[in-house]
Amino acid sequence: xxxxxxxxxxxxxxxxEKVFLECVQDMDHENMFWYRQDPxxxxxxxxxxxxxxxxxxGDIPEGxxxxxxxxERFSLILESASTNQTxxxxxxxxxxxxxxxxxxxxxxxxxxxxVL
Amino acid sequence: RKEVExxxxxxxxxxxxxxxxxxxxxxSASQSFFWYRQDCxxxxxLLMSVYSSGNEDGRFTAQxxxxxxxxxxxxxxxxxxxxxxxxxxxxxxNAGNMLTFGGGTRLMVKP
Numbered sequence: 001x002x003x004x005x006x007x008x009x010x011x012x013x014x015x016x017e018k019v020f021l022e023c024v025q026d027m028d029h030e031n032m033f034w035y036r037q038d039p040x041x042x043x044x045x046x047x048x049x050x051x052x053x054x055x056x057x058g059d060i061p062e063g064x065x066x067x068x069x070x071x072e073r074f075s076l077i078l079e080s081a082s083t084n085q086t087x088x089x090x091x092x093x094x095x096x097x098x099x100x101x102x103x104x105x106x107x108x109x110x111x112x113x114x115v116l
Numbered sequence: 117r118k119e120v121e122x123x124x125x126x127x128x129x130x131x132x133x134x135x136x137x138x139x140x141x142x143x144s145a146s147q148s149f150f151w152y153r154q155d156c157x158x159x160x161x162l163l164m165s166v167y168s169s170g171n172e173d174g175r176f177t178a179q180x181x182x183x184x185x186x187x188x189x190x191x192x193x194x195x196x197x198x199x200x201x202x203x204x205x206x207x208x209x210n211a212g213n214m215l216t217f218g219g220g221t222r223l224m225v226k227p
Binding site for chain 1: 124159160215217218220
């Protein structure tokens with residue numbers, strides 16, 4: 001059974017603070033993703049990674065950075081949190097699909113971040 | 117224009133009803149299609165993949181119309197436990213397996 005865990009379910013931070021969101025998966029998946037989810041906007045991809053030390057920008061990378069030092073762990077960093085980064089953050093992982101199969105992403109429980 | 121569009125709802129239906137959701141996508145290069153389910157304050161979970169020939173899983177039927185670029189989900193004999201938000205998701209393999217999510221359609225099944 002795939003398990004994706006996130007370090008916190010709820011976080012409250014102040015404007016300007018540095019924020020670390022951690023995500024760990026136990027299925028040896030190559031691919032990991034960070035999304036944010038906001039009412040009316042759906043899930044939007046921030047960053048993703050196909051392998052250790054690799055990262056790619058998603059649709060909304062501004063104000064964020066990521067780190068993938070180990071295969072099982074993908075960290076999202078808010079260098080200087082702002083109020084417009086208040087959101088639900090979801091981590092996901094997947095493995096490249098074998099021929100003919102469709103790849104499934106497995107999500108963590110999410111972190112609700114409030115920036116005051 | 118959003119890449120994946122869904123009616124946000126809510127769809128309010130009585131138990132036992134049949135309900136259908138549609139989703140349209142703008143990227144004709146999209147190659148994989150999914151329906152995810154998201155319960156309130158929980159993470160999305162894969163409900164079913166959508167295949168070109170259409171597929172059924174119990175009370176759920178998914179269909180794909182590539183020519184018109186839309187995907188549908190039909191739920192028969194709806195249960196109270198079907199109440200959730202249903203997310204339409206597409207994947208363009210040429211874009212590195214990135215998923216594009218619709219905003220979701222909220223379903224509320226009432227007794």
